[in-house]
Amino acid sequence: MNRNLRNRVMAGLLLTAALLLSVGIFVIRGARQFVSSSTWVEHTHDVITALEHVYATVKDVEADQRGFLLTGRVELEQEYLANLPAARTAAANVARLVADNPEQAARATQLQDLVEKRLQASLETYTTYKTSGFDQARSMVAAGAGIDLMGRIRELHKTMAAQERDLLSRRVTLSETNARTLELSTVAGLGVGLILFWLVARRLLVEVRERRRAEALTAGANAELTKSVHELALREDHTRQLSRYAGMLQSCRSVGEAIDVSRQAIDRLLPDCGSAVYLIRASQDLAESIGTWGRPAASTAALFPPQDCWALRRGQPFESEDVGHGVRCAHVSAIDDASAWSICIPLVAHGEILGLANFSCGRAPAASQRDVMVAAVEQLSLALSNLRLQDSLRTQSIRDPLTGLYNRRYLEESLTRELARCDRVGKALSVLMIDLDHFKRFNDTHGHDGGDALLTHAGRLLQAHCRAEDIACRYGGEEFTMILPEVDAERARARAEQIRGAVETLDVYHRREKLGAVTASIGVATFPESSREAAELLRRADAALYNAKQQGRNRIVSD
Known part of the structure; x- marks a missing residue:
């Protein structure tokens, strides 16, 4: 090798080395910037998640307190007390x-103050309930201090x-810009480096081999970097869609709405999989499908015992x-002997298993997709649990807990509505006011437990004598009321006689002991003959009941 060639080779090698060194420094710097910006993206996600957690925890405090005030259940009280420190934390x-953001830090301090005030207001209501009872606590809630604080918390939460x-x-x-800059600088540096390597490699086979090795290593690093950027973008998209899905679920008012929202969201998140959602019946004997969608790679039964599912057995x-x-689970089977991947995930909320979700695909999905499945099921579990709690609270607000009949408040609302409807269609409406004769004497003889047993049996009897359109209510004490839409005075009296006869033959058992016989007096009033107003119609039926008791009880008197 002559001196000129050697000098050119050395110059090319030095130039190439200098260029690669520069590219390496730039890549390292760009990689650090990219990692830094990605870290800040992760940090911002953490802040958003923490904000959602604060708001959700305070809402849980509200829900648990309201549920405890309405029902007095000890488990709701325990959940409420446990959520107080969780909200502060x-x-x-x-x-x-x-803390690194002065503006947000100031808002966070204000949020802490509002949350503490809301929790203190909640504790005052709770203490009042424990010391002075439900009515005093309800008056404090009606005063609106907690509602105002919750509104301020919600607005501050939205702002932050x-x-x-x-x-x-x-x-x-910024992260995407750093990634593109890093990729472009790497490609540009490699391009120039390859040209110089090609010029030197014509004479030096060793340098050619080194160049190919360097190219392979750099290409691998570039592929890994591109893959990481793609996965980060995919995870960000999944996080955004899951956040929107969670927000939609919180606004659902029925299980059907929650399933429709889930169908749309999961179809977008998992387009290559099939899904099915099951709820365990109240009897705990069967899991029933409430929604299926997608392209399932394996079939699953519409109805099956919970013990057929490994996920329900193990709780995971x-x-x-x-x-x-x-x-595999007994309720899952292959389609036409084709291979398929399947997973069952329990629907768990507040430690209770509500049902399960099943996903099936032609092949095992990536880890990120499995994370999406678990996250979507967690959101759906919380939504279904909240909907179940709402239904329970609504039922408790209109039902008498002892007899299972509607309460007086529901009676007054329903009577006004049914009177208006019957007036529009030109039909009669009758009201039966029913009183159990000598209930006080029965109660004194058999104790309060015996009296409660009688009221419970009477409630079941009235429900058994109701048509689908009739409304049976506990008016108060041992008095019951039945609204009979589109029933005139003659038919109402016949219905009343059936009920009076049924009460007379009613067998009441308590602690396996048959209690004494009981009779009933019934007053009947009919729209429009007795009155056209709801309150007056009830008063006339009550007056007729009073006459029945004055005439010797165990009889029916019409207004």
Whole structure:
């Protein structure tokens, strides 16, 4: 090799080395910037999640307190007391996360103060309930201090979340810019480096081999970087869709709405999988399908005993790598002997298993998709639990807990509505006012438990004598009321005689002991003959009942 060639080779090698060194420094710097911006993106996600947790925890405090005030259930009281420190901890966590942002830090301090005030107001209501009873506590709730504080918390939560989302958008943009800059600088540096290597490699086979090795290593690093950027973007998209899904679920007012929202969201998140959602019946004997969608790779039964599912038995997700040739749940089977992957995930909320969700695909999905499945099921579990609690509270607000009949408040609302309807269609409406004769003497003889047993049996008897359109209510004490839409005075009297006769032959058992016989007096009033007003119609039926008792009881008197 002559001196000129050697000099050119050395110059090329030095130039190439210098260029690669520069590219390496730039790549390292760009990678650090990318990692830094990605870290800030993660941090912003943590802040948004913490904000949602604060708001959700305070809402849980409200819900548990309201449920306890309405029902007096000890488990709701325990959940309420347990959620108080959790709300404070969540608010403190937000303050810690935004300490680097003075503006958000000030808002976080204000949020902590509002949360503490809301919790103190809640504790005052709780203490009043424990010391002075439900009515005094309800008056404090009606005063609106807690509602005002909750509104301020909600607005501040929205402001902080909006600020964080704005930060997230800017930081994601910066992260993507850093990634593109890093990729472009790497490609440009490699291009120039390859040209120089090609010029030197014509004479030096060793340098050619080194160049190819360097190219392969760099290409691998670039592929890994591109893959990481793609996965980050995919996770961000999944997080955004799951956040929107959770928000939609919180606004659902029925299980059907929650299933429709889930169908749309999960179809977008998992387009290559099939899904099915089951709820366990109240009897705990069967799991019943309430929604299926997607393209299932394995079939699953519409109705099956909970013990047929490994996930329900173990209380945790159960995965089948190949439904046709491995351990699987009894309710899952392969379609036409084709291989399929399946997973069952329990619907768990507040420690209670509500049902399960089943997902099936032609092949095992990526870990990120499995994370999406678990996250979606967690959100659906909370939504279904909240809907069940809402239905329970509504039922408790209109039903008498002892007899299972509607209460007086529901009676007054329903009578006004049914009177208006019957007036529109030109039909009669009758009201039966029913009183159990000598109930006080029965109660004194058999004790309060015996009296309660009689009232319970009477409630069941009235329900058995109701048509679908009739409304049976406990008016108060041992008095009951029945609204009979489209029933005239003659038919109402015949219905009353059936009920009077049924009460006379009623067998009341308490603690396996048959209690004494009982009779009933019934007053009948009919729209429009007796009155056209709801309150007056009830008064006339009550007056007729009074006459029946004055005439010797165990009889029917019409107004």
